[in-house]
Amino acid sequence: MKVLKKVSILRTQKDTAHTRAERNILEAVKHPFIVELVYAFQTDGKLYLILEYLSGGELFMHLEREGIFLEDTTCFYLSEIILALEHLHSLGIIYHAQGHVKLTDFGLCKEHIQEGIVTHTFCGTIEYMAPEILTRSGHGKAVDWWSLGALMYDMLTGLPPFTAENRKKTIETILKGKINLPAYLTPDARDLIRKLMKRQVSQRLGSGSNDAVPIKSHQFFKLVNWEDVLARRLEPPIKPLLRSEDDVSQFDTKFTRQIPVDSPVFSTLSESVNSIFQGFTYVAPSVLEEMQKPRIVTARSPRRSRRINSRNTPPHLQQFAPRPSPQDTEIMDVTVINQQWIH
Structure with missing residues (x-):
């Protein structure tokens, strides 16, 4: 997860442009050897990019x-x-x-x-x-x-x-x-x-x-x-031994031993300034596709194990995605997948 303070980004046009470019590029680029953006969302004071976790390390x-x-x-x-x-x-x-x-x-x-x-x-x-x-x-x-x-x-x-x-x-x-x-x-x-x-x-x-x-x-x-x-058909020369999908053994312990701290935000941005970040929210198509798949559950009795589809249609995307900030709410339904953050 990459967290950026809005106030820090807005200090210079260059920082704003770099952040906009990173967000747009991560959404636009789909390639086997480029990290995938899974979610992008925001709060009143911060921007969040949730990226694919690559357990093999740097x-x-x-x-x-x-x-x-x-x-x-x-x-x-x-x-x-x-x-x-x-x-x-x-x-x-x-x-x-x-x-x-x-x-x-x-x-x-x-x-x-x-x-x-x-x-x-x-x-x-x-x-x-x-x-x-x-x-x-x-x-x-x-x-x-x-x-x-x-x-x-x-x-x-x-x-x-x-x-x-x-x-x-x-x-x-x-x-x-x-x-x-x-x-x-x-x-x-x-x-x-x-x-x-x-x-x-x-x-x-x-x-x-x-x-x-x-x-x-x-x-x-x-x-x-x-x-x-x-096609990634070739056998990688380095294959780290991982204990699980969220294994962090391939990263420097200087970072993995740190306790995550969400730093406070002391300033409040006006609605007009916050509008710069309109359209930042994003959910990857792969997440949406996964939501549409039928659920598979196992009954308690082995004799009654069966495939069960949810009776209702999948809950609305906004129930799964991080709660959008007010400036994103109006455009969530139509822009969550395709709109680039361009302002």
Whole structure:
């Protein structure tokens, strides 16, 4: 669950835009390797995003445990990430970042980026940022392929390609430093990293109109069947042993041992200001479909076990969904599934 204070979001137009983009993207994007938004709702003071729980943990947590990944493991996870990024790009979305992998954090994504259009937003993790973001010279979808190259390097070596003792020097190294490629990497791996991390955008693999196509055709992925990857037919190289669906053993205990605290909200927003969040509420289609399924109950006597359909139609959606705030009530019935939060 992601909780956002409305007052904090409204402090700058940028924060409001980032929150709106995250909410809209999570609703619009349906893909095997992208996290699913289950619910979105609000109270007078906060916004809530309920996301699919991924019990396998973060990829970097597993990388930290392993030290480095073998090339086969790296190839597997890069393949899934490439398909996720390719899908986002087809929708005009730049990701700006880093069992089966799933992309999860869309708070810094940019929406509606068309071919040839550049944006100037400075956001993301410094070590994985493309040079054109750091220089604020304008950037497009190719920044994601630079970040993919940086992630690939990290997987295979245990460290990002460019690091320094402070933020300023790290930026200088990204802009001017030379990539040190260990001798143990195969020629195909070294070649792909070099081509993904070209500082000249026009020379970067994936920068053209074909987007991910030349990357998927690279020799590093020569054994990959992309249809099998998309269908998740392949056996993941890392399969955590989980005790239950809500097992949290794959996450840092620093977080899992914390006691959840719902921080208080001391300010009250006016009705006109709150109208900015009109249409935020959402319930995933998969939840609605589940509600429509016949209920299966088991009678107390084994002789009388039978399938029983509810006599009445399923209760109204609003009985299951979190109680909408007043500004959502008027539009709940017609917009709960399809309306994007656009204001």
